[in-house]
Structures are given as C-alpha cells and as structure tokens.
Amino acid sequence: MNIALSPDLEQFLAETVRSGAFQSASEAVAEAVRLLKEQGSRRETLRQDIAVGVRQLNAGQFSEHNDASLDQFFAGIKAVGRSRLATNEKNRTP
Numbered sequence: 001m002n003i004a005l006s007p008d009l010e011q012f013l014a015e016t017v018r019s020g021a022f023q024s025a026s027e028a029v030a031e032a033v034r035l036l037k038e039q040g041s042r043r044e045t046l047r048q049d050i051a052v053g054v055r056q057l058n059a060g061q062f063s064e065h066n067d068a069s070l071d072q073f074f075a076g077i078k079a080v081g082r083s084r085l086a087t088n089e090k091n092r093t094p
C-alpha cells in the first residue's frame with residue numbers, strides 16, 4: 001500500500017522514527033491507524049451516550065440544581081468515594 005503524505009507529515013514521521021519512538025515508518029503509521037480506530041470507537045460511544053442523555057432529557061428524566069443542591073450532590077459523591085477508598089485500604093494486604 002502506498003500512502004501520500006504532505007511534506008509536513010512526512011517530515012514529522014521521519015523525525016519520529018529518527019527519535020527512536022518507532023523502528024520504522026510502517027510501525028509508526030500502524031500505530032497512528034490503531035489510534036485513529038480507537039478514537040473512532042470512543043467517538044461512537046460518546047455519540048451513543050449523548051443520544052441516551054437527549055432521550056432522557058426529552059422524557060423529563062433529569063434534576064434541576066442550584067448552588068446549594070449541587071454542593072450537596074458533590075458532597076455525596078465525595079462521601080461515596082471516601083467510603084470506597086477506606087474499604088479498599090482495609091482490604092489491602094500488606
């Protein structure tokens with residue numbers, strides 16, 4: 001497979017290989033394609049999550065908050081996190 005790159009990308013690729021980050025241009029391009037594929041997967045997951053949120057919003061499944069209620073909400077999240085952390089520390093074997 002032949003791939004045409006802009007001079008800037010070609011230079012970047014050569015410098016990346018020269019730096020020792022990859023053993024060859026093919027290895028670097030393969031990693032770039034893998035990351036692109038991963039990014040596409042994350043983007044699709046995000047789109048699905050947004051669609052769920054929009055459906056919930058349209059169905060009235062949401063809560064409105066003000067500064068005080070948000071403080072309480074976040075305090076609850078912190079309490080749960082601290083409790084989990086304490087449990088994990090208790091269960092940790094030395």
